[in-house]
Amino acid sequence: MSSLRIMHVDDDDDIREVVSMSLALDPQIELKSCNSGTLALQEAAAWQPDLILMDVMMPLMDGPETLIRLRKQEPTAAIPVIFMTAKAQRHELEHFRSLGAAAVFAKPFDPLSLAESLRGCLAQLARPA
Numbered sequence: 001m002s003s004l005r006i007m008h009v010d011d012d013d014d015i016r017e018v019v020s021m022s023l024a025l026d027p028q029i030e031l032k033s034c035n036s037g038t039l040a041l042q043e044a045a046a047w048q049p050d051l052i053l054m055d056v057m058m059p060l061m062d063g064p065e066t067l068i069r070l071r072k073q074e075p076t077a078a079i080p081v082i083f084m085t086a087k088a089q090r091h092e093l094e095h096f097r098s099l100g101a102a103a104v105f106a107k108p109f110d111p112l113s114l115a116e117s118l119r120g121c122l123a124q125l126a127r128p129a
Contacts, residue, residue: 037066
């Protein structure tokens with residue numbers, strides 16, 4: 001397994017803690033957590049993660065708006081973003097993908113398989129079309 005830099009963006013302290021503990025099960029993952037879309041915009045440009053795992057519903061700047069702004073910045077335009085949300089109805093999933101989300105993971109999620117799921121998603125993105 002290769003090392004992987006993942007940025008997790010969620011305003012909920014408990015969710016950030018669960019994701020942190022979950023991804024710590026994979027020693028090849030380096031995690032940076034952000035509690036807002038605004039902070040994520042700043043940190044992603046400087047840190048250059050391989051993947052951003054982001055909540056949809058956050059105050060001030062939600063996940064979709066954060067994704068739109070990430071795509072407008074040269075240093076973050078190509079970073080894959082996976083949304084994590086309890087809002088997983090078909091029309092919402094289609095909307096998130098239309099914004100450029102690489103995938104959408106439903107909450108609640110399985111903490112024991114999160115790292116493997118993220119790696120699998122990245123592997124699919126790396127395959128030629």
